[in-house]
Amino acid sequence: MSTEENLHDLAKYIIKYGTSLGADQVEAYTIFGSVKSIQIERGSIRRFTDTSNSGLGIRVIKDNAIGMASTTIFTEESLEKTVKDAYALAEVSPPDPNFKSLPYDPKAAPTISGRFDEAVVDISVEEFTDLILDSIQEATVRDDAIISGNFNAGIGERYILNSEGVDRFASQTSVSGYLGVKIQEGEDIGNAYYYDAATQMKNFDHIKIGTEAGLRSKKMLGSQKIETASLPILLDPDSAYGTISPILSSGINAFSVFNRTAFFVDKIGDAIASSKLTITDDPFIPEGTDSAGFDDEGVVPKKLTLVENGILQTYITDSYTAPLVGLENTGHASRSSFASRPQPSPYTMKIKAGSVSKDDLLTDMKEGIYLMSSSIHSRGDNPQVSAQINQGFYVKDGELQYPVKNAVIGCTIFEIFEKLENMSKETENRSGHEAPWMLLSPLRVSGGK
Amino acid sequence: MISEQKERMLDILEYAINKVSLSSKDFLDIRYAYAMGESFTVRNGRFDSVSNQTTGGIAIRALIDNAWGFTTIVKTDKESILQAAEKAVKMARTGSKYTKQERSISDSWVFEGKGATTIEIDPRAVDKEAKFEKVVKTEKAAREYSDSIAESSSTYQESHGNEIIINSKGTKVENETHVIRIMKNIIGREGTKMQSVFDSAGGAGGWELIEKWDPEEEGLKAAVMAEKLLIAKEPPSGKMNVVMDPSLTGVFIHEAFGHACEADAIIAKTSVLEGRIGEKVGIEEINVYDDPTVKGLRGSFAYDSEGTKARKRVLVEGGFLKEYFHTLETATALGMEPNGSGRAMNFNVTPQARMGNTYVDGGEMKIEEIAEIAKDGVYLKDSYGGYVMPAKGQFYFSCQMGYFIENGEITDMMGNVGMSGMTLEVLQNTFAIGKPWEPAFEGTCGKGGQWVPVTGGGPNLAVSNLVVGGSK
Incomplete structure (x- = not known):
């Protein structure tokens, strides 16, 4: 095994190796990301960054105890050590009576259009810089405006494999940027920012970033x-x-519901808000930056109505929490990094x-x-x-x-x-x-x- | 990492830096960073995370004709590193066509040396069972205290890092860090009312820093407080006198003042403290400093991620602004001395100007005397985080609990609340500096996507005209 081989082969090897150690179940979550970044300071370019990162997170289950390990180093020695570490932690950890199984989902993951754009991958540093300079130009509402910010363009890949048969791959492009503008009249400071993010270059409104940041900074004077x-x-x-999205994310995620700390515990079917509030969560929005055909455990998610006319309709779950709250797995497993254990989190909300x-x-x-x-x-x-x-x-x-x-x-x-x-x-x-x-x-x- | 491996890595990095073609004005640094950590969380009687983490790789920065190029690589062979270094130089050259600011790194500062966090008991040699026991017992003691404890959790973390930093000016530094921490987070709930109690212990060092953590006592203490807070009064709203305990003073000075002293914001002209060195920013009695060389504290280190030797920084003395937090770039740009503030979270990112252990110097007044002077207001305790917008000079911070001050007396307990203040006003509005002095705020500070361990603290501190954001 070496870094030259692809991440899918690597994940397969991890599953095989973990099983050979005696694990009951094994999951390998691997990511690869490559990003070009350009940092702006005082209205001009400060730094060009070009980085590629990989990461591997492993979950090993042995006698219902879970061990996790992660690494960014993909040598054979490091990978085998990481599997052994996860296995050793599972061996010494107390069993979790609530753990049922890693998931298996035979459904084909739907294809979501517009998640990948060659134009984002292929953009040269010079082309990206020209676009950013246009944005800075728009933000320059006065000669003395102090403009700072950062722009990124990159690709991310995600492989999720487990010993129960999950075998998923997805890739996505992303282009994002923000500008902050500060203007000053004596002690009076006008300071504001604006950002945008997109999966497609055609949807990335770099001009609006500059225009809005500049206009808003003027509005913030006085x-x-x-x-x-x-x-x-x-x-x-x-x-x-x-405001609404984080409250609902904390309020209805089944992990917090089970722990009785969710804001809306035991509230399915009850009014949790004014009747004006209706919210859906849609994982499949074309060109959506948070869209996904499968969750961070490889399960195909569902489009859900979370709140209808103020009445809570459901919680969001993953493979661990669904049985704990007596609901089906809604496919909302999400990891904050490749090293983290998943927890339920929404995709893209729409407030009616x-x-x-x-x-x-x-x-x-x-x-x-x-x-x-x-x-x-x-x-x-x-x-x-x-x-x-x-x-x-x-x-x-x-x-x-x-x-x-x-x-x-x-x-x-x-x-x-x-x-x-x-x-x-x-x-x-x-x-x-x-x-x-x-x-x-x-x-x-x-x-x- | 054994010393033979370090020597070999140093040779490889030197090979690359010597091979790249640079002029005397150019700057190139290569930083090898490897870290491993272990963490466990027990929540409501179950282990919900038992994991270890390894990250490692090489960060390469070039500053050519006023622009930076930055790249990272995980391969550690000579030719791959050389190729990556050439890529960083090429990116910087491309960037230099577009930059308007003059940027360079002075030749004056060359550091050579080895630094390491002192550890008495290496946590890696401590049995997992002993580590498990600390968190299991802490969590259990809190959970079993009362039915009103909705969630009880305790987390153990240790991390061990190695950095080798060399640059084209001649710096050659090896630095080893060890950080350990145990935490408890207890949430009490009665219907829709919820209150959290969080606390932690540890620092830069080994198992000795948490050995005295008595799990039963710590768990119980938090649970008792969480239950009390459920029947505490609602916090008030409006502008008022705020007396802070040492923990809250820590997060206050970190957010209100520390971030605005970071010189990357100064050279970017996005801090309200730009150009104010030598100006009076607070009352005569106020002194603020940051010291990453204090043994055992969470924000302590011997060398920063640029290889600069860390030293104490005097930010405010006698009410006058004296110093900023510097990287090599900001010190050169402002004609000042670097002070070892260039910290990077890992190999994937570039060093930024950051704090370490930030403090307000202690005074003599007892809390009762301060309350008497304050007459009316609030006495707030135990930090709960915060943030700042340095360009605007407006900051926010919050506490876990507090008490009312009425007619000079500390009276009823209240729940958590957040506060807003203006950087250029708060140190001028300080009206009492107390004792004791404690490094009571142990946190993890976020900036530009990077998280680094820090502490803060000081004495009981009283400030007028802070805006308290209660709902009554």
């Missing part, structure tokens, strides 16, 4: 502290997605639109806060929220007055879901993530004035 008050909050689609115009939502706001790419976060499993407003505006009589600085929204995630007062009929779709403008009835906003 920020002021506000009085502490209870105010309605209007979220733009980026803020809405960034409402019936009023976004302009009316703002115009009808007598006093409140408008959030721009600034989500209302809780911390992990904690339902208490104290979220700083990173890019937000004070609204008076339906108009944005000035950017807000040094302010925090305090509430619980349950309040956020209950107080979803209205959704706009317009939505924005960024890399498959779709959300409308969203109005929350008053939440406590602490201000520094």
Whole structure:
């Protein structure tokens, strides 16, 4: 075995070798990634990066105990040591009575169109640089604008094999970038950023990255502290997605449900939000950056309605957690890295639109806060929220007055879901993530004035 | 890694660096980085992760005519490394056509030496059973305390790293690091109310740093607190006096000030502290420093990932801004001395200007005296993370719990809450510096996708006009 051989052969060898050691079940998860990156500092190129990385994560099961090991070093000696390490850890670990089996899914993984683009693979450093310089040009809203950022273009490959017959391969291209722009007038600082990501070069809007980052930085000039008050909050689609998606991810993943720490434990069939909220999770969106024909255990996922008119419809599961919560495996296993054990996580959510115009939502706001790419976060499993407003505006009589600085929204995630007062009929779709403008009835906003 | 292997690797890296054609102005460095780690998590009575991790490879950077080229490789033979080095140089040359900033690395700083974290008891020689016992007993003691404990978990981590760094200016450094940590995370739940209690012990060193962790006591302590927090009052909202315990002072100074002192943000003009060396940024009594050379702390190391010898950095003295965190590039660009702040998470990434162990110097006041001066406000404890936007000078940090201060007395307990402040205001708004002084915040700091171990701390510290984000 050597790095010259392909990752599929390598994964097959791992399964065979682990089984020969005496393992009951073995899983090999291998990744390969190759990325070109360009870093921008003060409006010009600072660094070109070209890296290729591989990683292997192994799970070994012996007498219902699980051992895991990972490596980035693909020599025969290193690979065999990694399998032996995982096996040795399984041998000394206590058995897990909840573990049933690694999965097997005979279904063919659906082909999702637009996940791979030769144009991303083939782009030269010079072509990529030209595109970035155009973006910087758009962001240069003033001669003294300080522009920084990073752009990446690359390919990722994923092989998942296990001793139960799972044998999957997928590859994906990705191009992404962000720019931050800072402008200053005395002590007054306008600072904002914008990003975009796509699987296809044709969908990557590098011009918009520059335009939006520049425009937003100008808008952020003149920020002021506000009085502490209870105010309605209007979220733009980026803020809405960034608020709702993590709450739901923590709230309905079956691992947390089983551990009784999920926000929405024992709530299937119950109202968890205002009736305005309907959310689907779709793994198969063409050209979606988070789309996948199989999950991180090789199981073909399902498109799910997660919340319908405020009623929780299901939890998301993987092979370990599905039996624990009495549901079928929805194919939502996800690993944060090749070295991690999988846990359920959503793919791409779509938040259903409402019936009023976004302009009316703002115009009808007598006093409140408008959030721009600034989500209302809780911390992990904690339902208490104290979220700083990173890019937000004070609204008076339906108009944005000035950017807000040094302010925090305090509430619980349950309040956020209950107080979803209205959704706009317009939505924005960024890399498959779709959300409308969203109005929350008053939440406590602490201000520094 | 045995010394024979290190010598062989050093020879290979030197071969490559000597073969690449460079002018005297150019800079090339090659860093071999190998790390292995082991971790276990027990959650609600079950092992949900027992794993070990190995990463290894070579990072190559070239700075040619003001632009950087960077690449990595996992092969360790001479010719592959040479090829990768030539690739980095070629990328830098291409980049130099587009760059507008003047960038170079001074010839003045050449480091040679070997550094290693001192370990008394090598964790690799400790039985797995002994390691398991620590986390199993911690988790069990918390879980069995009460039905209101929804989730009890405990994690053990150890990591061992080797770096060999050479550069075209003559630096030749070998560095060995060992970091160990045990953690507990307890979540109490009553209906929809949930409160978490997190704590950890460990540092740069060996098993001796966690040997005294009494699992039953630690588990029980966390569970008792989690249950108390479930009936604690809701935190208040608005601008107020905030008194911080040493742990919260640690995360506060890290987020409020430390990040804005990182000189990569200074040369990029994205920190509000740019150009303010020598300016008064805080009250006269405030002193802030960062010291990666303190033995045993989580953010300690002998040499950074550029091979620069680490030393104590005095950030604020008598209220005046004195120093930034430097890489070789930022020190050259600003005409200052490097101070060993160039840290890289692994071989896949480039060094960034980072903190190590960041502290506010202690004063003399007791907590009761501080509360009396504060009169009304909150006394907040136990850090729960944070972040900062250095370009804007606005930061956020949060605590696990706290108490109200009413009429100069510390009164009722409250649950977790987050706070917002402005970098250029907070040290000026400090009104009391207390004791004790503790390195109480043990964390992992994220920047540009890289995570490195750090600590922070200081005394009880009182600041006015912080915005507390409660819901009442």
